[in-house]
Amino acid sequence: MKQAVEETNGALRKHEREYDKHKLGLEISLPERLEAAFGTLDDRFSEVINAEKVWDVTTSQSIDRVAERTTADNAIERTEVCLRRAHNSKIQCDYKALHLENANGGDLHIYPQFFFIEKEDDFALIDLLDVDMDFTLTNFIESESVPIDSEVIDHTWAMSNKDGSRDKRYADNYEIPVVQYGKLHLSSKSGLNEVYMVSNSESAYCFKIMFDEYKEILASSATCKV
Template sequence: MNSVGKTYFKSRAVGRLSSKNLNELKSNLTDIEVGKEKLQKEINSTNEKLRKQKSELSWINWFPLKLALQTKIESMKQVVEETNETLSKLERDYDKHKLGLEISLPEQLEAAFGTLDDRFSEMIDAEKVWDVTTSQSIDRVAERTTADNAIERTEVCLRRAHNSKIQCDYKALHLENANGGDLHIYPQFFFIEKEDDFALIDLLDVNMDFSLTNFIESESVPIDSEVIDHTWAMSNKDGSRDKRYADNYEIPVVQYGKLHLSSKSGLNEVYMVSNSESAYGFKIMFDEYKEVLASSETSKNSEHTGRLLS
């Protein structure tokens, strides 16, 4: 099968994904992250300096004529103490130097996000979730199959998670991404990180489409999925068994739920869920949540603030 007509579900480079209205916030958070990295380098350097000072002091204390070097020993002890104090201060500054977002939600919006989280829990409980990375039309006659499309998929995990760069009171709804940065859904934006860059996409800029897909399942059928038909490994034009193949065998056709997440900035991710009802429920609540978010004062007067947590 060639690659003609193959559709790739892959988002743009992370550095180009952010919504325009969140570029300033991204810049502020980047500055904070740079400061954090600088502190880490200073901590590493000071630790190495302290190690050498302690080693020198230990050697002098062992030296047989250390009484003659008492003044130097006392001086070295003072130096070690000062370096220890410097290291302690750097470590305290590092602990405070986190990417903090002040996210204040009105009661109605907080309740809506809680319901969205509940629908996400139902998807977490699905037996299988896959990231669909490509889809390609099939010549059914040439391939001797009843399938319309061939897809490439990778099983992924859904969970709730804190992110090291975002410190707030809400756990993100975390969707693994097989061919890019993982998606973290916060109350007002999507956070996506890949290697040394990240993106912030306004949640209102994200569209989520749902569809049912009939999939010829060559692997084990998830217990929470519906088998709606059967086909043959090799079939005739009308879908009947091709009797020319003695070892031809029957394959179940399973119905899954499919979610397509997209944005004008270039988000383009597709997930297939074994429990189609849970995927549909999440899509419906996501749309309802967007309506509440759009009408809320938080959305109209967005004041996302990047700051150092103390």
């Protein structure tokens, strides 16, 4: 039994050494202006975290409005996800990442100079300057409860005619609220393509604006190094 314990401990130490080899130990040094800008970006991220609902849009497909008896242009599948600040076991540095959960792929971790994307044992690094973030307002026919930080801008019918009026052939037809959300689309030439829907559209917009400002400061900061 003693020999078995020693062999197990030896194997454990070997695996720990192998695990340490897969950690990326980074020393991130930011000039004062960039440090302040990342702090502001973090503040804007806090506002998105505090939104009542954030969804990962996993699919969006155009539909036949007449056949489906709806006023919607697209059939959207979404999954509620969690946003938070977090350390990553593979990235050894003093900064907590802005962590965006991904329902159908690797989670996104935003660090001061790069995106770290991780799924199970696979990961990728993308230069933050190579990532674009677009913001749009989207009108969503909400079949679930309406978040308290969202605006109801209209109503439609569960079953509609082509002109949007009530389809009277359905006796149990009912009204559905049309809610305005903010949509963030993160993309890069290397293949990043993620869309998030945020119940508080203003917080999503402010985060996008600060992200663009941060990219400008990062690009102009010649002294920034990893």
